[in-house]
Amino acid sequence: MKKLFLYLSAFLVLGLPGLANAADDSKFILLSSTIGPIDSGIVDVLENSFEKETGIRVRHVGAGTGLALDIARKGSVDLVMVHAKSLEEKFIQEGYGTQRIPLMYNDFVLVGPAADPAGIKGMKTAAEALRRIAEKGAPFISRGDKSGTHVAELDLWGKAGLKPSGPWYAVYEKGSEGNAPTLKYTNQKGAYTVIDRATYLSLKDQISLVILVEGDEAMLNYISLIPVNQKKFKTVNATDTMRFVNWLTNAKKGQIIIRDFGKEKYGAPLFFPNSEAWQKTKGK
Incomplete structure (x- = not known):
């Protein structure tokens, strides 16, 4: 509950867009994401598909990468989705994040x-x-x-x-x-x-x-995932977060959704899968 309180406080104080019905139990993940993927609709699609398969809810707040990382520095979220390598590397060097995980690019x-x-x-x-x-x-x-x-x-x-x-x-x-x-x-x-x-x-x-x-x-615009360091914040839901990360980067699950997102509406994909698992299989 402390994490949820901090998260809601960040939302109210900073006036951030994108909060979607944060849950009040332990079976959820809080994501701080750069705004572009949220605006495109892909974040909602990925979250909803994961919840449908696992029963684990993911809720997000949208902010520019710098602010998204600052939210995570307060221990208010479990995971960040961002796209600025220099800022990401600094976040990890400071001990707030565990690793940069390739997800997708446009x-x-x-x-x-x-x-x-x-x-x-x-x-x-x-x-x-x-x-x-x-x-x-x-x-x-x-x-x-x-x-x-x-x-x-x-x-x-x-x-x-x-x-x-x-x-x-x-x-x-x-x-x-x-x-x-x-x-x-x-x-x-x-x-x-x-x-x-x-x-x-x-x-x-x-x-x-x-x-x-x-x-x-x-x-090229590379988008990465960074799990927030549970050693820094005990409230981080590391177990479910890594389950979400593994699902997003799975070549037959999240990466397929990324590959196909936007094709029907725009005639071309809006993003391209880029996880290590996808690169190994080349999407096959």
Whole structure:
């Protein structure tokens, strides 16, 4: 109950989205997840499928990767699902997490107005495109919230050899609410941004922005699981958490759901399985 109280307190104090009927018994898992997978719907599908098979409930709270890890540092959750390697490694080095476990990936894309005033369409690398955007002073929107998406964006600027600043580079004041609100705001401003493909596909019928740069290996977006260290917090439900982790990474269970998610609705998967078990079997 202490863990649940801390979890609910974090939700109320931080105003985080995504809490779904946390249970009051010992047979549940609390997940702190980056917002993108939640917005896409895949987190709910995975949680519900696992509960149907095992009877173990999983409930989640959504936050940018930095904040999702901070929630876990308070001992409020059992597991995190995040996508910023440098932040993940620090979390583990500090003793809060046990290990980084590959789960799935998609990719980031650079989107902007169809008219493409910066002239970046078709460029092979994000670094080249970002340099052009900076040279032209074309409006660019950043989440600016230390989320996985923000960290990835800054890494791409680093590869471009730039530290973006100036009136053309704006931080969305509500960026911590997630990629979907950020993309909608970018659309309103007729600007450029770096966003994950899943968010773009889920909103493409509601916006006029188009994908201008894609396929750069530097834009791959790897999503990991990190169990919270029970040695740090006795309230962590390590047994059920590892059962969930093993189910998610199983090549014939969670990974199959990930492989097929989005195909029917969008004509293409939103994520690609990436667990060690999947890599060994190649999904066969």
